[in-house]
Amino acid sequence: MEAPAVKKTKFRDMSPEEKKAYYAAGKAKREARKSNKWTPPAGSDYVDDKGKFTFTIAPAEYDAKQFADLEETDFAREDIFLDYKAGLLEKRAAKLRAEAETVRKGGPRLKGTAKKLVAIQAKFEALKASLIAEGVDVESVLASLKA
Numbered sequence: 001m002e003a004p005a006v007k008k009t010k011f012r013d014m015s016p017e018e019k020k021a022y023y024a025a026g027k028a029k030r031e032a033r034k035s036n037k038w039t040p041p042a043g044s045d046y047v048d049d050k051g052k053f054t055f056t057i058a059p060a061e062y063d064a065k066q067f068a069d070l071e072e073t074d075f076a077r078e079d080i081f082l083d084y085k086a087g088l089l090e091k092r093a094a095k096l097r098a099e100a101e102t103v104r105k106g107g108p109r110l111k112g113t114a115k116k117l118v119a120i121q122a123k124f125e126a127l128k129a130s131l132i133a134e135g136v137d138v139e140s141v142l143a144s145l146k147a
Contacts, residue, residue: 038067052076056083 014022038061040047046055053075058064075081102108131138 033066034068036067038062038070048076050076053084054080056080057087058084 041061046053046059048054070084072078072081075084128138
């Protein structure tokens with residue numbers, strides 16, 4: 001049985017009651033996440049004998065969107081926690097650098113236009129090559145059209 005299609009409404013178009021429900025749902029989701037502490041699988045090698053974490057890179061089983069944030073008290077030593085946090089910040093920095101590079105290149109709005117330009121250039125080069133193969137002096141034809 002299919003779930004009914006959810007109507008997507010912009011926040012500014014919502015009624016005050018819908019906005020309250022929207023905020024309440026978000027708050028409930030955040031609260032549920034805060035209380036959902038992650039426990040590693042039994043026998044995992046990234047937990048010491050006291051149950052404290054010894055990993056610096058989060059294991060694949062840990063989903064930050066689903067579980068509460070890991071805190072310094074969850075780790076065996078402070079240096080391990082700091083390495084873990086540094087890894088998170090390095091991932092975020094790499095993502096921001098990639099986003100900055102995209103913006104430098106014109107942003108996502110120009111991506112489609114650039115693809116069209118490349119396609120048109122390829123067609124132009126193919127047409128130019130076929131005219132040259134037929135013996136047409138393409139440069140003189142283009143120069144006469146520009147004048």
